[in-house]
Amino acid sequence: MTYAVIMAGGVGTRFWPRSRTSKPKQLLNIFGDRSMIQQTVDRIMPFLDAAHILVVTNAVQAEAIREQLPQLPDKNILIEPIGRNTAPCVGLAASHIVARDPDAVMAVFAADHLISPAENFYHTLDAAVQIAKDTSGSITIGIQPTRPETGYGYIQFLESEFLEANNSRAYRVKAFAEKPNEATAQRFVESGDFLWNSGMFVWKASTILSLIGEHLPELSKGLEKIQSAIGKDDYTAVVGDVFTGLKGISIDYGVMEKTRDVYVLKSDFEWNDVGSWLEVHELSAKDENGNALVGSHVVFDSSNSFVFSPDQTIAMVGVNNLIVVNTGDALLICNRDRTQDVKQVVEILKREKKVDLL
Amino acid sequence: MTYAVIMAGGVGTRFWPRSRTSKPKQLLNIFGDRSMIQQTVDRIMPFLDAAHILVVTNAVQAEAIREQLPQLPDKNILIEPIGRNTAPCVGLAASHIVARDPDAVMAVFAADHLISPAENFYHTLDAAVQIAKDTSGSITIGIQPTRPETGYGYIQFLESEFLEANNSRAYRVKAFAEKPNEATAQRFVESGDFLWNSGMFVWKASTILSLIGEHLPELSKGLEKIQSAIGKDDYTAVVGDVFTGLKGISIDYGVMEKTRDVYVLKSDFEWNDVGSWLEVHELSAKDENGNALVGSHVVFDSSNSFVFSPDQTIAMVGVNNLIVVNTGDALLICNRDRTQDVKQVVEILKREKKVDLL
Secondary structure: EEEEEEEEOOOOOOHHOOOEEEEEEOOOOOOOOOOHHHHHHHHOOOOOOOOHHEEEHHHHHHHHHHOOOOOOHHHHHEOOOOOOOOHHHHHHHHHHHHOOOOOEEEEEEOOOOOEEEEEHHHHHHHHHHHHHHHHHHHHEEOOOOOOOOOOEEEEEEEEEEEEEEEEEEEEEEEEEOOOOOOOHHHHHHOOOOOOEEEEEEEEEHHHOOOHHHHOOOOHHHHHHHHHHOOOOOOOOHHHHHHHOOOOOOOHHHHHHHHOOOOOOOOOOOOOEEEOOOOHHHHHOOOOOHHHHHHHHEEOOOOOOEEEOOOEEEEEEOEOOOOOEOOOOEEEEEEHHHHHHHHHHHHHHHHHHHHHHHH | EEEEEEEEEEOHHOOOOOOOOEEEEOOOOOOOOHHHHHHHHHHHHHOHHHEEEEEEEHHHHHHHHHOOOOOOHHHHHEEEOOOHHHHHHHHHHHHHHHHHOOOOEEEEOOOOOOEEEEEHHHHHHHHHHHHHHHHEEEEEEEEEOOOOOOOOOOOEEHHHHHHHHHHHEEEEEEEEEEOOOOHHHHHHHHHOOOOEEEEEEEEEEHHHHHHHHOOOOHHHHHHHHHHHHOOOOOHHHHHHHHHHOOOOOOOHHHHHHHHEEEEEEEOOOEEEEEOHHHHHHHOOOOOOOOOOOEOOOOOOEEEEOEOOOOOOOEEEEEEEEEEEOOOOOOEEEEHHHHHHHHHHHHHHHHHHHHHHHH
């Protein structure tokens, strides 16, 4: 069988004041009336039933996730006692999946990305699962770049070596590239053999566990302890012990970059990781002045702005390029070109110990 | 005796969302913890006792004014049934004052101007009262211009003709000039014989009533009816009838510009009519980045802005030249150079019948 794993441990400081420690981006309904994680599950459900969808999250968010995803069995919500980046997260999920089905394929997704249309997503996912099943290779989903984005990682592939399934091609990965500077990003996009790294992976659970065994032996030992404890009384204590002792490392850096049999499947869906309020504005429907406005408002001679203020009337006079987010207890007014710095506000609030705003 | 008359009928739409129909600028504590009208009365009290301070206002504001100024006798709060600009307002006050003392001098002030230091104000006022008493002339208070302001009226004076009292000179007025354009304002300021028209006047009550009789005979007839009704049961009905039938006209345009014996007393105090949020920002204490911030806030790389948000934390990221005013039910975000257009917001709210925000 195939399992989906949704990684939902993010803290989402860039979406303050809507995102809070207990309610990060994936739990917010930033687009439409379903949260990002609900939309992620909705997208997978036609492909896999709820019993085969796992969510990995932390203790603070677990309750809200259970409420937002009542269709998932309780045992499918896995809790990391402490965040250690994606390698331990993937390893934890793989450990549970092999316990249920030693031959299972697992597909890993972020909880807070936008993907459409769904048909193209199914098509890509189907091909990746088929290849993972047939070859025991590692498949990553690559996105055709549409701009020289410096906020994403890139994957370089070899056009001459590929696997095929379902009319899709998975090219052998030549290199993973970290977030580039602008000139490098430009070069990547022009070269034609770089794709965006979406962070979506497909493997057999047994494949990724043996790759972890090869490249991250300490994590592997920890996961073996966890596997032995699954279903036992001391499970939570064991996971706590193991995670506390782990170093944080990403699955890309810790495993994928060191593995030869990695293929990148060129997807044909629209994808956005919605990394900041700027992207929310760009993805929103806008009026003729470029304004996207949620809530009661009066706009006079103002343009290119995003306003979220469901409970309070906002009037704008002669302003442009603003992101305004009003949650009642806090209000953000941010230059549209400075949305990456919203996390600085969260840092300041932390320093000032304004816990109720975090 | 001398009476002070405070004209407090303004609607103050430019201070939305703090100013509302029932609470315009003069009732707000924009600076410090006393409202503008309280500060106006506080400024006059060392000069005149409460029994000699009259406020002219409208029915909507009367209750709030009585609450803010408990020291004033109830009969000193005069109510205009409908606003008809300053000539009827002054005439109404003068009618009450002559009824109490036919020889009284009256000094007319706006309820919402900033003046300091108080000592210089007393000195100017004292001189003006003395001249009005001795000469039966009309005295206006002129302000030495400090910039080519296009938002004020100007008064041109004759340097060669003046009256003197208390070491101050009141020059004969040559002309009243409406709000000029920028080039004209520049010329006025450079000429040296133009002063700002502060809107403060000092006359004998009998003098202004006879000037009204000369230049505004219809108003004069109405005021005679009101004078006959003072202290009688039908007073309110008579005032209502008279005001309803009047045309709106300013005391400057309707009387002063047509009168020969008008003198302008050059004051030596700082004066500001606080016409918009821009001026509030300019008059506020600012930090090293030019920010004036009232309420809890997080400011990251932002400058030259004014924030009033007593009950909600406001975070600013990478923004400049903003006026932000947050009253809980409404929030204004205005370009610092566009504060004159705040009244447009009020117009839009009126059109949209959003009564609770007006």
